[in-house]
Amino acid sequence: MERVTTGPGPDAELAPSPDGKKLAFTNQSQHIQAWLFPFDASRGILTGPGRALTPTGMTTWRQNLSADGEKLAFSCSHAGRSELWEMSLVTPHMAPVVADDRLRDYPLWSPDGKRLVYSRYNFQTHESRLVLWSPETRNEKPISDAAETAGVFDWSPDGQSLLVSQFNRETNRTEIWLLPIAAAPNAEGAGQRIIADPAYDLGQPHFSRDGRWIVFQAVRNLPTTVESRLYVTPASGGPWIPLTEGKSWDDKPRWSPNGRMLYFVSGRTGFFNVWGIRFDPNQGKPFGPPFPVTKFKNPAQMIPRHIPSVELSLNQNHLVLTVEQVSGSVWMLENVDR
Numbered sequence: 001m002e003r004v005t006t007g008p009g010p011d012a013e014l015a016p017s018p019d020g021k022k023l024a025f026t027n028q029s030q031h032i033q034a035w036l037f038p039f040d041a042s043r044g045i046l047t048g049p050g051r052a053l054t055p056t057g058m059t060t061w062r063q064n065l066s067a068d069g070e071k072l073a074f075s076c077s078h079a080g081r082s083e084l085w086e087m088s089l090v091t092p093h094m095a096p097v098v099a100d101d102r103l104r105d106y107p108l109w110s111p112d113g114k115r116l117v118y119s120r121y122n123f124q125t126h127e128s129r130l131v132l133w134s135p136e137t138r139n140e141k142p143i144s145d146a147a148e149t150a151g152v153f154d155w156s157p158d159g160q161s162l163l164v165s166q167f168n169r170e171t172n173r174t175e176i177w178l179l180p181i182a183a184a185p186n187a188e189g190a191g192q193r194i195i196a197d198p199a200y201d202l203g204q205p206h207f208s209r210d211g212r213w214i215v216f217q218a219v220r221n222l223p224t225t226v227e228s229r230l231y232v233t234p235a236s237g238g239p240w241i242p243l244t245e246g247k248s249w250d251d252k253p254r255w256s257p258n259g260r261m262l263y264f265v266s267g268r269t270g271f272f273n274v275w276g277i278r279f280d281p282n283q284g285k286p287f288g289p290p291f292p293v294t295k296f297k298n299p300a301q302m303i304p305r306h307i308p309s310v311e312l313s314l315n316q317n318h319l320v321l322t323v324e325q326v327s328g329s330v331w332m333l334e335n336v337d338r
Helices: none
Strands: 013-014 020-041 060-063 071-076 081-088 094-096 102-108 116-121 128-133 140-145 149-155 161-168 173-180 192-195 201-207 211-219 226-234 252-257 261-266 273-280 285-292 313-315 318-334
Touching: 060 102, 060 313, 060 318, 071 102, 081 102, 102 149, 116 140, 116 149, 128 149, 149 201, 161 201, 192 211, 201 252, 211 252, 226 252, 252 313, 261 313
Parallel strands: 020 060, 173 201
Antiparallel strands: 013 020, 020 318, 060 071, 071 081, 081 094, 102 116, 116 128, 128 140, 149 161, 161 173, 173 192, 201 211, 211 226, 252 261, 261 273, 273 285, 313 318
16 A cells, blocks of 8 residues: 555545546645634624634634633644643633543533533543633532533523533433532532423523523424424423424524523524524513524535534623634646556
8 A cells, every 4th residue: 555645634536547647636624613703792793703713733612712701611632632721812821721631521611710610531430520620720629420411501690500411311311400519529419400301302501691591402303303492491490482493403502691682503594603583581582583693604614514513602792603614625646557
């Protein structure tokens, strides 16, 4: 076996000439990074062009912006390793959260930006934990066993509890639970199930800023498709209020700081984009049709199609999103028969 191309790749679509002397192929360049867009969260509009935050050498996913907009935490593939990094958006600082062989993922800044929660997996012991990390001490504190946790998605507004998606072995469904941090390191034993339905897998829960409402994603299998629909429910308990109609894949619901807008990622136009919908917190219902916030429409710049790795986070003036850029070219090699 002999290598015939020397570019960074990936090289694909090989097509030899009939006489075997020439070889045509395509060369593709792909970058997946966290991008920051100037944003007006009250009106649902981008106020300027976006820019990449993370380096091109890191394939970045599941990033999280602190509420004050000064810090970013992100999972990435770097130098052949999967790592969790944190970076400052006001200084040049950027570094791994903890540099060892354990896998860390699903980072989430506390409301005051002083703590980071994430999942940690030990490949040797197969132990999975939710842990707290402080950027000041750079120490980890275990919170709970995360073996059944499908993801940690939000903090309660007072910073005392975590909103997670938890797997129920009896129903084979994921449910939404609230875990009290004060019960660490075994918070799962004091957890409270707050939203569940045996027909749905539930995830992506987020509190409104005032703590009155929870938005979440409900996924179920239908005879000919898989439905992903977004709902809002009172945090104190109550009926599910439909936010989207379930005709397309809707995911990653996020509140505006004032609680009067909800943003989400949807593939309703063929390419995934960020969409918004207005919400009346007093009446407890959405009003008006969903509207597009971003307008990605080709592989030169788009939201990756692998939606589980995509993250959307925002504050009043910024929106941070996983963005993929793909470019390609066609090449010809001659004299490949020699």
